[in-house]
Amino acid sequence: MRPLPSIDQLVQGILAGELVALSRAITLVESQLEAHADLAYELLGRLMPHAGGSVRLGITGVPGVGKSTFIEAFGLHLAEDRGLRVAVLAIDPSSQRTGGAILGDKTRMELLSQHPRVFIRPSAASDYLGGTHRKTRETLLLCEAAGYDVVIIETVGVGQSETAVSGMVDFFLLLMLAGAGDELQGIKRGIMEMADALLITKADGDNQAAARKAKAEYEAALHLFPPTASGWQPRVAMCSALTRQGIPEAWELVQAYLQHVKANGYHARNRQLQLRQWFREGFSEDVLHWLAGSSVLGPVLEQLEQQVLRLELHPQQAVRRAIARLQQGWTT
């Protein structure tokens, strides 16, 4: 990493929408160095009041559904036809294994990545899931402070990342294929329940009849789901990245949703809830990490665990002893 500009310089550069400042800030945020963490959080704290202005979109779907192709067509529509600034952040669990999938994605969205109003950022490879999410959330804030109107967070649709992503976006879009069997879809029911809209991709040519049939089926299925917290009835639509049919309509759907949730107060309430959740999860994670590493409690925990494994203690007895030891050491 090159020497860092000062926080003031980064703040100014980002607020002016400079790509170099944004990229360097993201690199800082993604850094594993403890010294960088202080700077990163100071920067983020400074930018917090300037963030929040974008439409935060989560997009997911299994491999093969045509995510990259859809995002390219959708992003170009937003940037080109609607004059919006678009940032795309990709979370891809496979990047942890192959290391290369992410760059592949960027190459696949070739036209989009070259557009002057578009910023594409592949997620940093990270060895733990929580880290990836935390950084995505932070990158989202940086993009907002840099003035992006729409931030798209892309996930793969088969892992746990969808729950995390639905906790950081305003609108969650699930891409589906028509005519794929239960086994092939591989989408968890829980993910369908998170979706504010289902969009059936590749609805063109011979595939149109199947897409219409799937649309009717999913509409019927969605009606069986419990009501959403937002009061919004999730929609099902079709599109084709090839013919561009349904692409403008997908954005209109997002706008209809936003109108709905801004009118009933859910939009603001949800963002507050997300912030609270972010703080609470971060605290849980860090406090446990710290306790396990404590020179006093660490060995106590280790010893109690060994007693549990030898069946000398019930796990919950061991928990109670650990908590008692913690309380002894805690003053005031």
Next chain:
Amino acid sequence: MRPLPSIDQLVQGILAGELVALSRAITLVESQLEAHADLAYELLGRLMPHAGGSVRLGITGVPGVGKSTFIEAFGLHLAEDRGLRVAVLAIDPSSQRTGGAILGDKTRMELLSQHPRVFIRPSAASDYLGGTHRKTRETLLLCEAAGYDVVIIETVGVGQSETAVSGMVDFFLLLMLAGAGDELQGIKRGIMEMADALLITKADGDNQAAARKAKAEYEAALHLFPPTASGWQPRVAMCSALTRQGIPEAWELVQAYLQHVKANGYHARNRQLQLRQWFREGFSEDVLHWLAGSSVLGPVLEQLEQQVLRLELHPQQAVRRAIARLQQGWTT
């Protein structure tokens, strides 16, 4: 609650397989009273060395798949034809809403519940998921100490409880319907990945062809899944509670699995991992509960959260301040 027998009496009664002692111990374990918790964990600690002898079976499937009917037929086969003692523990998320579904289940398994070698325990209604699981795990230990050969833990297959249950059993069985669409099955892909076997229910009469077709499809799908930690290749089978076909074979499948995992050491290793997990999860939960309730840290956390919600602090900045405050108060 009637006055409790002494721990010694409970231990003796349970080890002698007395139903009254077992039921009272379960009630003690499920009690929300802090005074009972100490007794409960003392009891469990005493019984730990006597537990572990059963085959722990998780059974799940969506409503309508015929879980109760299958468990009745399967349980009767084990108790009647094989002379085994069988305990059935039900976790039903719906019990939190209706309060009545659980008793309904018990009534549905009428023949099974009357069998002298069978013990059926509906889960206590509990207002939080973690509680339900913790108690199920503890009830499982009590049943083992009371000499049950097979303990069946039943879940509904649509919630988060499956992950928890797969963390407490040796074998996870997923019941499936033939011919139900994607929407109707409602089974998460993640649950299919946990399954050691898929059993297609109601494979009788007109439904047999569909069941055979589904079997072939699921077999093909399972081959696409990543290898299991146990080295066992999950099987797909069919059964009918009506004709009893496939019921003895379901138990033979469990036994084939056990032979496999006992031979390769996975059975013992997995049980150790489960104990470790139980201890670590319990500690996380209790330590966070205690910190949030602490008279010093509680208000600090509350204030930091408010600053986050007013966008004055970045969530992770707030986390760092909270941890710093915690470290200040921690001595030795």
